[in-house]
Amino acid sequence: MSNTLAVQEAPSRDETLERMRAKLTGIVPDVELQLKADLAYRINVLKRELNAVILGHNYMEPALFHSVPDYVGDSLELSRISAETEADIIVFCGVQFMAETAKILNPEKTVLIPSAKAGCSLAAGVTADDVRALKRLYPGVPVVSYVNTYADVKAESDYCCTSGNAGNVVRHILGKGHDYVIFLPDQYLAHNTAKEVGIPFVTANREEALPLPDRAVIGWSARCEVHELFTTNDVTTVRQQFPDVAIVAHPEVSPEVLELCDAAGSTKQMIEYVRKTEADRYLLLTECSMGDNIAAENPEKEMLRLCSHRCPHMGQITLEDTLAALEKIQYKVELSDDLIRDARLPIDRMLEIR
Numbered sequence: 001m002s003n004t005l006a007v008q009e010a011p012s013r014d015e016t017l018e019r020m021r022a023k024l025t026g027i028v029p030d031v032e033l034q035l036k037a038d039l040a041y042r043i044n045v046l047k048r049e050l051n052a053v054i055l056g057h058n059y060m061e062p063a064l065f066h067s068v069p070d071y072v073g074d075s076l077e078l079s080r081i082s083a084e085t086e087a088d089i090i091v092f093c094g095v096q097f098m099a100e101t102a103k104i105l106n107p108e109k110t111v112l113i114p115s116a117k118a119g120c121s122l123a124a125g126v127t128a129d130d131v132r133a134l135k136r137l138y139p140g141v142p143v144v145s146y147v148n149t150y151a152d153v154k155a156e157s158d159y160c161c162t163s164g165n166a167g168n169v170v171r172h173i174l175g176k177g178h179d180y181v182i183f184l185p186d187q188y189l190a191h192n193t194a195k196e197v198g199i200p201f202v203t204a205n206r207e208e209a210l211p212l213p214d215r216a217v218i219g220w221s222a223r224c225e226v227h228e229l230f231t232t233n234d235v236t237t238v239r240q241q242f243p244d245v246a247i248v249a250h251p252e253v254s255p256e257v258l259e260l261c262d263a264a265g266s267t268k269q270m271i272e273y274v275r276k277t278e279a280d281r282y283l284l285l286t287e288c289s290m291g292d293n294i295a296a297e298n299p300e301k302e303m304l305r306l307c308s309h310r311c312p313h314m315g316q317i318t319l320e321d322t323l324a325a326l327e328k329i330q331y332k333v334e335l336s337d338d339l340i341r342d343a344r345l346p347i348d349r350m351l352e353i354r
């Protein structure tokens, strides 16, 4: 499947329902599909009238994911797509930091997020003032901010990264002769990335500079409230029951959990892993709506449904709110010109690194 779900003409309400049924029968009850097909139809008509594009993160709930986005993807893909769109309005069905990234890349466009409550525990876990404190403690050390940060944190950073390119970004910086990289805010992603590139990891605080080994990734203490829930016990229990299972995790899980998995990657990389694996059954360590979306794409493989953790922030985005976003042109992402200028540099540097 390509990441585009776009069609030239808005499908009729009946066509919309049939397309949703083709993907989601057995995953979403039919009565719910009928209600949601009505909303999806109205959204698809309105987005064409307004020359709007809808970007849908892989964590969107199945009925939304399979009906209204013109493009679906992980944070990196959607950043790249938002940098290239010719639409007048971008509706971001994802969380606030993602919509901010789209606005930073498209200052002249209207960027809407359907809910004003779609946050992220990682983005809330570090402030611009924290970054300034770390830069004072470790002068000259480049700062990489995960895309799951707000614009003011990005504006204090040298590079941005996503879960899809964190290793490449850190290797790029080390290749420029640096021995240390400050990597914010996800403690687990930073630690997993340090392991990937083969250098030690330390967790910083803003009070004192820690003694450092010869080379290190200097991390922070924020965690994803969804991915930190997975335990080593989850993985070992599943392996005992299903020795042939392929287990793939998002790198926001702990290093101890990741160690026990067969593969790790961004949400897009996880989708590709399931598509390609020859295993008959698989387990995903990530948020559960994406599990439903992957199950819909891979009916011939069995997805084990043993852990069900929904991201409460992604769950704020509904078809009802997406329709209201287009009808009322809400909620607009507003950032000052200075913030957009300063936050754009680390994003552009990231997009240049393949």
Ligand code: 13P
Pocket: 058, 073, 074, 075, 076, 148, 162, 163, 164, 224, 250, 252, 265, 266, 267, 268
């Ligand atoms: P991706 O960049 O892999 O899509 O992940 C975003 C995210 O919020 C994961 O929890």
Ligand code: SF4
Pocket: 095, 119, 120, 121, 122, 123, 148, 224, 225, 226, 227, 252, 287, 311, 312, 313, 314
């Ligand atoms: Fe943030 Fe975790 Fe939700 Fe992703 S799953 S948006 S990292 S809280």
